[in-house]
Each structure stands twice: as C-alpha cells, then as structure tokens.
Amino acid sequence: MEKSKMLSIVLLSYFSENRIQWVYEQVKSVMETEQIPFELIIIDDGSKDNSFEVACKVEKKDSRVHAFQLSRNYTSHYARFAGLSKCKGACAVGIPDDLQTPLEVVVKMYRLWESGNKIIVPFRATRNDGIISDMFSKMYYGIMNAISDVNFPKGGADGFMIDREIIDILNAEIHPINTSTIVEVLRLGFDPVFIPFHRPPQKTESRWTFKKKLKLASDTIFSSSSFPIKCITGIGFVSVIIAVLSIVISIILKFSGNQSLFGLSIPGWTSTFVLISFFCGLILFSLGVIAEYIWRIYEEVKNRPGYIIKNRDDKTN
Known part of the structure; x- marks a missing residue:
C-alpha cells in the first residue's frame, strides 16, 4: 500500500453493530472505484452492544481494517483523537457510522488534499433538524464566532480532513481533554478550505444528546475563548x-434632605440592600x-488521558 497517498478513514462507532459491515462495504466500493488507497480505523466509543465484535470480524477479513475499543463512551470528538493516534495514512478523515458525511464529500476532500491543501472542512449548506434545533445551532455557532478565537463556517462544522503534518501536531502537541478536534484543528491555521455539502436525511434517532451538546459548548467556550474573563472585567x-x-x-439626597427619587419614597435601608444584593450576585458570578x-x-x-484504548488482547477471538 502506498502510504504517501493513503487515506486513513476513522469510523466513529457507537452502538453500530447493524451498520459497520454496511459502512465498510460502502467505503471499500467507493475508495476502490476512485483508486484511493485507504485504511479503515474503527473506533468503538464504549458501545454496549456487539459493535466491537462486528468490527473485529471485518478486521479479520481485510488487512486494511483496524478495530479499537475505548474503555467507555467518551463522545465522538475524543474518538476522533483516538483514531488519529492510531492512523498511519498521509491524510485522515473521520466519518460517522450513519454516513451523514457522504463518501462523495470524502472523495472531494481527498482531491483537494492531493492539490496541496492541508486542512479541508466540510460544512452543511442547509439544516433540516427541526425549527428549534436549527435555531439553537445557528445561535451556537454565531456566539462561538463572536467570542472565540476560531472561526466556524456558516452552519458550523465538526468534521475535517487533515494532512499528516496536522495529524502529527495534534498527536504530539494537543492534550485531548476538555476540548474538541474541530476547535484544535481550526486554531492551527494552515489556511483551511471550507466546502459545503448537503447532509442526507437522518434515518435514525440522534445519539448526540442535549447533555453531550452542552458539554461540547462548554468545552468550546472555555478552551478557545477568554470572553468570560473579559466579561468579569x-x-x-x-x-x-x-x-x-x-x-x-x-450624598446629594442626604445633604438636600430629600427622601425621594423621581417621586418615589426611598427608605433609608433601600440603597444598602440593593448594593449588597448587587455585589453579592456579582461576586458569585x-x-x-x-x-x-x-x-x-x-x-x-492531573494529566488524565482524554481517552483510553483497550489492549488488543481484549479483542474477541
């Protein structure tokens, strides 16, 4: 396999036992048709079903497939970090197990990488997740662009294809905890290329829960922005x-003997109560x-790891 051209595809697996074989076949078909040398890194993100066992079976059938299992569910961004730490390709991309990032987009990103681009970021040209979800997504990325030191494309993004140079930087220099892969990639510079795509309709219920979204928002704000500190100032x-x-x-009211302000009577203790309440709230905030x-x-x-990959001895025979 020509490693100088090899694409590492990190498959983010979570409760994916019914999709891994299908995704593998799709990846194999498209990459071979496009004559793109590849390896498929399957990262099981602490699934409680048979996802890892299925991944191991696929691995035994194809030497280009490598399966790993995290010790628990760390969420997709940390699974990406784990996949990047194991990949051997000249470039890498992460894909979800439902192919919400179509493989045609992956091929397009690969061609842009071949032309010399080191970071290619696909973003959704349209959103159709429901009025409330779409509204909060637009608000979230709008706020992130306003207060953080990274610039998300319109509609936001969480995936990317990166060159080996970027992969090595992330593996060597970035401590993958309380952050996200897309934030760290966008902070590096390297003139990223943004390409729009239309996400296919989602056939399964999203496992990206509100709690996980809230954690991601918190990590993004506090890992890439000093805005909260500036707020305090x-x-x-x-x-x-x-x-x-x-x-x-x-002082003016005291010396004038006036006990009202704009016609409103002000008891002697009011100003004290208001000021104490205000400053107590400010201090707590x-x-x-x-x-x-x-x-x-x-x-x-504490230097805790952002993720833990189980030893290969744990793999099912």
Missing part, C-alpha cells in the same frame, strides 16, 4: 461606575467563571 467596571453614581446620589477556568487547570495538571 467589563461587569466589574460597570459595577464601579454604578457604585460611584449611587454614592454621589446618596465572577467566582463561578473563575472556578470554571481553575477546574480546567486542575484537570490539565
């Missing part, structure tokens, strides 16, 4: 201004944001 500045104005108004950063530093210094 801004809120602190505004609070000082409000406090100074309150003091000035209180600030501590919460700072604690989030401290917690992430704590996670980093």
Whole structure:
C-alpha cells in the first residue's frame, strides 16, 4: 500500500453493530472505484452492544481494517483523537457510522488534499433538524464566532480532513481533554478550505444528546475563548461606575434632605440592600467563571488521558 497517498478513514462507532459491515462495504466500493488507497480505523466509543465484535470480524477479513475499543463512551470528538493516534495514512478523515458525511464529500476532500491543501472542512449548506434545533445551532455557532478565537463556517462544522503534518501536531502537541478536534484543528491555521455539502436525511434517532451538546459548548467556550474573563472585567467596571453614581446620589439626597427619587419614597435601608444584593450576585458570578477556568487547570495538571484504548488482547477471538 502506498502510504504517501493513503487515506486513513476513522469510523466513529457507537452502538453500530447493524451498520459497520454496511459502512465498510460502502467505503471499500467507493475508495476502490476512485483508486484511493485507504485504511479503515474503527473506533468503538464504549458501545454496549456487539459493535466491537462486528468490527473485529471485518478486521479479520481485510488487512486494511483496524478495530479499537475505548474503555467507555467518551463522545465522538475524543474518538476522533483516538483514531488519529492510531492512523498511519498521509491524510485522515473521520466519518460517522450513519454516513451523514457522504463518501462523495470524502472523495472531494481527498482531491483537494492531493492539490496541496492541508486542512479541508466540510460544512452543511442547509439544516433540516427541526425549527428549534436549527435555531439553537445557528445561535451556537454565531456566539462561538463572536467570542472565540476560531472561526466556524456558516452552519458550523465538526468534521475535517487533515494532512499528516496536522495529524502529527495534534498527536504530539494537543492534550485531548476538555476540548474538541474541530476547535484544535481550526486554531492551527494552515489556511483551511471550507466546502459545503448537503447532509442526507437522518434515518435514525440522534445519539448526540442535549447533555453531550452542552458539554461540547462548554468545552468550546472555555478552551478557545477568554470572553468570560473579559466579561468579569467589563461587569466589574460597570459595577464601579454604578457604585460611584449611587454614592454621589446618596450624598446629594442626604445633604438636600430629600427622601425621594423621581417621586418615589426611598427608605433609608433601600440603597444598602440593593448594593449588597448587587455585589453579592456579582461576586458569585465572577467566582463561578473563575472556578470554571481553575477546574480546567486542575484537570490539565492531573494529566488524565482524554481517552483510553483497550489492549488488543481484549479483542474477541
């Protein structure tokens, strides 16, 4: 196999026992037709069904297939990190087990890589996940582009094809915890190429739960943005201004003997109560944001792995 041209395809498997064989056949057919040398890295993300056993059977039939199993469900971004750590190709791409990123798009990305591009990012030209889901997706990526130091394409993206140089950087330099693959790839630069595609209708229920989406949003914000810290600075500045104005108004009312403001009677304890409540809330908010950063530093210094791949001895015979 010509490794200088080989494409590593990382199949993200989670409860995929009924789809792995089908995906393998589709990948094999398309890649051989397009004359693209490939390897298929199947990463089972802690499935509780027979996904890994099926993957092992496919591996025995084709030397281009390699199956690995994570010790638990880490979610797709960490499964991508795991796949990149095992791939041997000159470039790599991750695909979901339902082929929501069509293989025609993978071929198009590969041709762009052949022409010299090191990062190719496909993004959905249209969304059809329902009004509420589409609205929140647009809001999410809009906010990310506004406050983070990465720029997502319109409609957002979570997949990519990357050159061996990028793969080696991710494996050697990036600690895969409390982050996501797409954020780390987009932060590297290398003039990524964005290509639109139309995702086929989803036939199965999404396993990307609200809890997982919330975790991803939190990781993206705190791993790629200093906006929360800047918020604290801004809120602190505004609070000082409000406090100074309150003091000035209180002094004026005190010396004028006026006990009302704009016609409203102000008891003597009102200003004290308002200021104490305001600053207590401000302190709690600030501590919460700072604690989030401290917690992430704590996670980093513990040097826990972002994922664990089981030994190959665990594989089913």
